[in-house]
Amino acid sequence: MQVHLSHHITSIDRPNRVFHHIRGKTPGATIVFFAGIHGNEFAGVNALNSVLSVLNEDEVSGEIIGVYGNIKALKANKRFIAQDLNRVWTSKHLEDLKHQENPKNELLEQRDLFKFIDGLLASTDQPIYFIDLHTTSSKTLPFITINDAMINRKFSTCFGIPVVLGIEEYLDGPLLSYLNTLGYVSLGFESGQHEDPAAIKNCEAFIFLALGHAGLLKQPDQKKVKWYQNVLKLATKDISTTFEVIYKYDIKPNEDFKMLNGFVSFQYIKKGTHLANSDDQPIHAQYTAKLFMPLYQKTGSDGFFIIRHIPRFFLKLSEFLRNIKADELLTFLPGITWYNKAEGILKANLTVARFLTKSIFHLFGYRNKQLDQTHLLLYNRERVSRKTMYKNEKWY
Numbered sequence: 001m002q003v004h005l006s007h008h009i010t011s012i013d014r015p016n017r018v019f020h021h022i023r024g025k026t027p028g029a030t031i032v033f034f035a036g037i038h039g040n041e042f043a044g045v046n047a048l049n050s051v052l053s054v055l056n057e058d059e060v061s062g063e064i065i066g067v068y069g070n071i072k073a074l075k076a077n078k079r080f081i082a083q084d085l086n087r088v089w090t091s092k093h094l095e096d097l098k099h100q101e102n103p104k105n106e107l108l109e110q111r112d113l114f115k116f117i118d119g120l121l122a123s124t125d126q127p128i129y130f131i132d133l134h135t136t137s138s139k140t141l142p143f144i145t146i147n148d149a150m151i152n153r154k155f156s157t158c159f160g161i162p163v164v165l166g167i168e169e170y171l172d173g174p175l176l177s178y179l180n181t182l183g184y185v186s187l188g189f190e191s192g193q194h195e196d197p198a199a200i201k202n203c204e205a206f207i208f209l210a211l212g213h214a215g216l217l218k219q220p221d222q223k224k225v226k227w228y229q230n231v232l233k234l235a236t237k238d239i240s241t242t243f244e245v246i247y248k249y250d251i252k253p254n255e256d257f258k259m260l261n262g263f264v265s266f267q268y269i270k271k272g273t274h275l276a277n278s279d280d281q282p283i284h285a286q287y288t289a290k291l292f293m294p295l296y297q298k299t300g301s302d303g304f305f306i307i308r309h310i311p312r313f314f315l316k317l318s319e320f321l322r323n324i325k326a327d328e329l330l331t332f333l334p335g336i337t338w339y340n341k342a343e344g345i346l347k348a349n350l351t352v353a354r355f356l357t358k359s360i361f362h363l364f365g366y367r368n369k370q371l372d373q374t375h376l377l378l379y380n381r382e383r384v385s386r387k388t389m390y391k392n393e394k395w396y
């Protein structure tokens with residue numbers, strides 16, 4: 001069923017970027033929901049409208065803020081106008097943005113969002129939660145996506161739904177990665193397929209439960225809590241596993257990529273499965289694992305991802321290693337040096353350290369980005385994460 005979601009925003013000439021703001025009468029955490037960072041994804045906008053419009057300041061401790069992402073693209077019902085607003089949050093982009101006299105399209109949107117974030121961070125020393133609401137082009141179970149920091153893992157496991165970590169290794173400049181480098185809890189929530197009405201319902205459930213877990217609701221209505229937990233439990237088919245991304249198919253600029261019909265996200269596939277065609281050549285799965293976010297729209301360069309579940313033992317082990325800051329030991333290995341210790345960035349010389357597999361670094365919380373032919377930079381979210389800010393939160 002096709003539903004038209006965009007009417008209310010297209011009918012407003014210049015909508016305020018902050019379209020919901022509830023300031024509770026008692027102090028507390030701030031939670032920010034971004035909706036429509038991709039302009040063809042309206043579930044978040046609709047879900048925020050329905051959940052937040054019935055809340056009042058007497059029921060709230062702290063602040064709840066709903067923010068439009070890409071306003072121009074939302075009006076046009078397109079993923080983006082000139083460039084993807086969720087791929088421009090690198091330090092280089094932000095530096096370039098400072099020198100833009102007359103930014104247009106996504107650069108203008110980004111400048112406004114940057115100002116909003118900057119202003120917010122300066123205005124409070126209470127815990128801040130950033131939640132980015134999305135939908136996908138393929139059918140999918142609802143899921144959370146996070147950068148792999150312990151504060152994100154802990155908060156996201158409150159929901160009892162699938163959590164996918166490590167996507168930051170495959171994407172440049174998503175908004176969440178930027179917020180993570182600042183040290184805040186930041187979660188992405190993908191609520192379902194773009195036009196599926198269930199994506200709105202799932203998103204409503206997630207928003208309401210997030211308010212509860214982050215302590216924004218003084219007395220959460222227990223009937224509603226149960227109801228929404230059940231919505232997500234049914235929608236996720238009771239899967240609450242933690243997965244990690246192990247592969248992305250990257251579409252080249254002039255490549256004619258076409259996913260074969262009928263694949264869904266989280267579908268189990270066998271190695272060798274014919275998944276897509278590239279310039280009429282077949283693309284086969286290189287893993288027996290789960291397919292993740294196969295691309296069924298024309299825009300975007302991520303063809304599909306492959307994920308696999310992380311055994312509990314490894315989740316526990318990595319938590320332990322991070323708690324004791326065992327990554328200090330990595331620098332005793334040949335070819336591994338600190339690139340920036342305060343920011344938790346290691347540099348690996350691949351000609352020396354090629355015996356080390358990615359998964360070892362993942363255990364310690366490092367995700368890599370290729371620096372040049374022979375060097376990798378490894379980023380750790382733990383050293384920058386503001387653990388003390390969250391230490392009194394009930395989920396911590």
Ligand SMILES: [Zn+2]
Binds near residue numbers: 037038041134135
């Ligand atoms: Zn999106």
